[in-house]
Amino acid sequence: MSKWIYAFGDGKAEGSAAMRELLGGKGANLAEMAGLGLPVPPGFTITTEVCTHFTANENNYPDGMNAELTAAMTAIEGIMQAKFGDAENPLLVSVRSGARASMPGMMDTVLNLGLNDVTVAGLAKRSGDERFAYDSYRRFIQMYGDVVLGVDHHLFEDLLEDMKEDRDVYLDTDLSPDDWKRLVEQYLAMVEENLGRPFPQDPTEQLWGAIGAVFGSWMNARARTYRRLHGIPAAWGTAVNVQAMVFGNMGQDCATGVCFTRNPSTGDNYFYGEYLVNAQGEDVVAGIRTPQPLTEAEKAEQGTDLPSMEQVMPELFKELDGVRDKLERHYKDMQDMEFTIQQGRLWMLQTRNGKRTAKASLKIACDMVDEGLLTRTEAIQRVDPAQLDQLLHPTLDPDADRDIIGHGLPSSPGAAAGKIVFTAEDAEIWVERGEDVILVRTETSPEDIHGMHVAMGILTTRGGMTSHAAVVARGMGTPCVSGAGDLRVDYENKKLMALGQEYAEGEVLTIDGSTGQVMLGEVPTLRPEMTGDFGRLMGWVDEVRVLGVRANAETPADAETARKFGAEGIGLSRTEHMFFEPERIVHMRGMILATSERARRAALDKLLPYQRQDFLDLFKIMEGLPVTIRLLDPPLNEFLPHTLEEMEEIASAAGIDVSQVKARKLELDESNPMLGHRGCRLGITYPEIYEMQARAIFEAAAAMIADGKSVVPEVMIPLIVDRPEFDMLKQVVDDAAAAVEKEKGVELSYLVGTMIELPRACLRADAIAETAEFFSFGTNDLTQTTFGFSRDDAAPFLEVYHDKGVMPVDPFMTIDVEGVGELVRMGCEKGRKVRPDIKLGICGEHGGDPDSVRFCHEIGLTYVSCSPFRVPIARLAAAQAAIDGGSEQSVENR
């Protein structure tokens, strides 16, 4: 026979934290605390199986539950030394839902159950506070009336408002005990009038009513919507928790408080919290009264006169401090606890892992290892990778005032302040004369790179998390807010419009790329600290993880940052970013305007020395580590200018008519450049471009070898759909290598592989792997094509998708495991089938997202590659995934 009810209290519990599915989160947690012998108000949990039975059987309960309920209530009465419905010493209970997954505010709760016209007097007498008793009663009537009886809550509120108006008072607390008594009468009359029957006075009837209402609320519209949005199956059901009420507001020997086992801001290991005498839990949070410090130390630190709990209630404080110790040792994590003291007796209401800053998180993890509380692998699990970002970038001073004028997407973390400029050229000019600037654009393009390089921060009014601005800024570690749709740029008049105001060039803005906020004026920032804890933890992380971590980098500055942050090589070096400097773009444009292969080769010959130097710089910085170089990828049109002035300039440089420039630009214009003439399609059409790039790579490699240094370039062909494309271009690369080997008399080691970034490449990965020596999954483009979402255009509808719950997670931020991930998995399997030792990496933005890194570990990739500033995050996420998967290297025995 099933057991329907699990009791807890008096240092014992029938359940435990492990029984979450049966008891729900709250019930399991209460049982765990009670089982530890902590003073938890006694109660019991009615299981989720009862909910399932209730839903499936027209709101009827299973056989035997009635008897179990009666026994469980009797047990509470015994522990609390009070009796349910007793006129002198009434037991009151709360009835709360508690599902397996947290569904905050979604289902119903009834407090103070057990009060009626008789027991309210008993409560008044025992508490010595008539006002408290009747206030509690009227709250109960209102909650029960609304939740269980279905009486519109406005009807209650109206009566309360009338009463306050009548008494000419503003606060509830200004009403007298008699006022509350009067209101109770009015409430009861109103309910009776509304329902045609009186408010139930029998506590047992009240109890069954509340239990049924909570179970019923599992299927209400709000809960159904919430479950749809969060992917929670209806079949899980909710549990119901019935628990004795305790009150922190029954007099001066009562109190309530919240506390942390360690300081959540700094991580320092001392007891930290605040409390209020004669108050309810919500009073601490509401801020009407100033809470008092918990400890003498805190009191001293805060310089307050308010007496500490340590001083006022030394015995109870000692008891609470014991609970602190017990809970932290039990959960092996810093705890955030709530407690109530009722008439000199301590009750623990809740404990959970406490939220903390990144800095605190690292300190607590390291300290707990030193204290022997955690193993190193456990410590690694305690730190949230996404939080690390806080440590690596400047942050806004949390105490500073902010004049927020707009919001966008938090595209590249960190805070930055500077003067508004609207063009890359202006950015350079202003910076040269010593100004800090924020580059403000509707969106950026590769031509803006030089301006982006010098700007303190970048703000765009269009584009998503993976727009050009966002991707480039993250690569550079420059703060960026993108897609700030409530702002508008007027290039002509050099104005930024926000909230109906105009801001001119030169006015100061601050942006926070970690939150997406745009603020007027300069908000003070805090510099990042690379504390010893960070280095220590990352050391453990690297010993544990299996997945490699590389960086996406093309400039020496990026590469140096990447190496500093622990990258084990470059996973993606985008060669096109190397063509935009003024002395190079002229030849690039000459190449594009050339009408013969001979003329193209002549222009390419002029680019070769620059490219060779670029690669040599990267090879030197990354000496001993692999460097993956992607051959030219974007459509050629991106290199041609937009303004007539510039077109005339390049026409005269190339000795042709400007109409030819315009014609070529028109010819290269595409309806959907993302799906156009780019990637390896350029290599097939103009093999001489890839030939030049390959030669530059191998000449640089030869120079390294001549210097006695080691280098293994990995040449990557982008946008492959099948093997014939790859083979044709691999031949171009191999020929260039052979030519350089012959000329320089060296032997080169290199790999030739491909981006897998189109669905077809995943489907054909077996054929491609016959000749490709590595795959790098380009999940940005793969996400675009798998979903048919242009990353530059998707922001407006993805926002609606998010709001309407159609797609809660942005697939450009976290890899879509069911679609894109399925293709990646397929690509890996097919690739390995043909070439078991194939190197498999990922170089999309997902390489720096913890959930995506976990997925990459699970499918057995060789490495992830991400923006330099996300390298530590990826390292940590990879270590956590290894630990969870049981595949971590042992770190404990070293």
Added chain:
Amino acid sequence: MSKWIYAFGDGKAEGSAAMRELLGGKGANLAEMAGLGLPVPPGFTITTEVCTHFTANENNYPDGMNAELTAAMTAIEGIMQAKFGDAENPLLVSVRSGARASMPGMMDTVLNLGLNDVTVAGLAKRSGDERFAYDSYRRFIQMYGDVVLGVDHHLFEDLLEDMKEDRDVYLDTDLSPDDWKRLVEQYLAMVEENLGRPFPQDPTEQLWGAIGAVFGSWMNARARTYRRLHGIPAAWGTAVNVQAMVFGNMGQDCATGVCFTRNPSTGDNYFYGEYLVNAQGEDVVAGIRTPQPLTEAEKAEQGTDLPSMEQVMPELFKELDGVRDKLERHYKDMQDMEFTIQQGRLWMLQTRNGKRTAKASLKIACDMVDEGLLTRTEAIQRVDPAQLDQLLHPTLDPDADRDIIGHGLPSSPGAAAGKIVFTAEDAEIWVERGEDVILVRTETSPEDIHGMHVAMGILTTRGGMTSHAAVVARGMGTPCVSGAGDLRVDYENKKLMALGQEYAEGEVLTIDGSTGQVMLGEVPTLRPEMTGDFGRLMGWVDEVRVLGVRANAETPADAETARKFGAEGIGLSRTEHMFFEPERIVHMRGMILATSERARRAALDKLLPYQRQDFLDLFKIMEGLPVTIRLLDPPLNEFLPHTLEEMEEIASAAGIDVSQVKARKLELDESNPMLGHRGCRLGITYPEIYEMQARAIFEAAAAMIADGKSVVPEVMIPLIVDRPEFDMLKQVVDDAAAAVEKEKGVELSYLVGTMIELPRACLRADAIAETAEFFSFGTNDLTQTTFGFSRDDAAPFLEVYHDKGVMPVDPFMTIDVEGVGELVRMGCEKGRKVRPDIKLGICGEHGGDPDSVRFCHEIGLTYVSCSPFRVPIARLAAAQAAIDGGSEQSVENR
């Protein structure tokens, strides 16, 4: 022990047509003819296994081949009553390659082998023609020298040219026998000088040399390239055919000819061909001499004085006519044969299935059924579906002169002539005053629809086979040439530039949408004939096929054409095409410019009556058949105007400032509209649009029911990536249906399903099928996203891909089975797993492509849907696929 050589001749053969893999195509075919007892010059085939051995063993032959070769040569000598190397009566042979797959011109051939300084005299004597003998010898030296000995062929040609110059003659035939003798001497001397050894005089040495050269040619660069382009494995190898030479040019009792067993133009069942007395095969083709008719009937028909073969060589003609009968009965198909008569003896050199016009193809198939030669299923197999297109559209008179000024893609078949206009508006104006026009645009957009409707033909200078112009034109059955890149449009001056000339508005052009030709002036056209044979064959086709065939149609005209051509319903009705008429677009634009849901609804209310009428028209035409209606799909920007004038017009109509129109247009502007805010994403953002469309569908359906007519609309949601999108929009449709049912008091039958047109939808098809009642694979968009190819932009690089052999077949024309097809297959399997009876269709352009239809049959789709004019093609292709797959309905026993 392996057998290396298979002999044929004298009415016997060791091989047969079934041994293509071992003997190659030519060898198998010669064996088959010989086995039928036909007079084939005797010979033998050295198998492809020898080639494989030769390649793998450093050009050595397998044991035992030498003996087999000697025996086979002896057998030829016996049959031909001549001796290899004999001074009096020398046997000459040809040595030719012959692979499993045809590789025309790719490998080497040596003719007249066996000639030397001695045998040439014997040949001269026996033929009585010294000139012939020495010409043959010098040809042999040249061919052998080039192919086997590697002497540059220019060296031979130079000597020949010198000789002709020296003799002051222009034609080879003007050289005397002594000249040829002299040239032979010069050739032999030159070869010896070049190689340092004399030209081989031993016939057996010659033979081994030629065989080795042919096997060696299998691995030459040309052949390797060809194989790569055509996906032929190197492992197949080639066979070598050695065959006795026969000569049609040995005197007046010699002749050569080509003939067809039936007339290949009309299909009429009479012997048809031409021949030349005392000539070589190439003379018939070269056109230097006028060939003579084969039969008396032909002679009469052609009104020629040249004597027929029937008259000149009655016995040999009778023998040839017997061969005609035998081969047609054997191959059960019209044959294209080559023959040579040497000194009064008939030799058959080749037979193959003859090429024919579509009309002939149908007539031959039907006649052969009547003659008992073919079963009906066999007859169906004999007709090429792609050819049917010829019958359904006007075609250019093949005898008319053509002044070709440009080429584009054959995007919508049929020929059309008219005056050049450059805008849709002009097209309407000119047509109203009675002119035929060709609408010439760089590319078309939905705004041009009204002009496209009235034009005789459409010509664009950009865009591929699935560009807007191409797709819409095919749907309308209007001839279209798209992407004619050598033409240029100058809208400003209303000029078309081609070949350096300018053509003004009003000049007459003819376009041929079946070939892509653009011609100046009006070229006469022939009207299509729907002959009885067509109807008869299509009747058999419909009894055989399993796959349904529907049409893509939205206008009543299209729907009527579709039904006339045998469509079994509409598989895709694109509702957006219904919004472009002037009285509708104003409300559509009003809807787009609206800033509140209320204003959008007001505009949609005005569109509702139009949509309802559209659907009612379609339902009436398609009464009793299913009609699939796709809800709004394109980005809203397509409905906004481009010119300032138009913008001002709609601003004043909407009572707003023109700047608001511009701002909205800018807001809707997208980098990659193909991957943007379109399809169901519009439905999620503005549910009221889909609500209006669903209501219009159901109100029209209700009107049909009120009229006592049956209708089952299939409502299709486009561009779904997963189930939540679909569910949300299905709810909108279901609610509209319920509302109409209630208002009109009817019970509606309908289905709600989705386009599967993104890779993710294929991957998630199982989840989607939980609620979707049908899938229609939109393989246009699926091809775009799977390959990352924009159909509007891919033409330039797909051309290069084709030329370089990277992608021989355009995936927009024929479904890419390995990539896109794999996703479709996956979508079908996942869909059926969840919903076994799910309706599965395809509505991309592939629905009208025979190879793609075959694939659709193989994976078990319910139906294909294609342009109305391709419906017969799809029906035939579906029947052929059913027959090949063994799943045809039996048609023979009815």
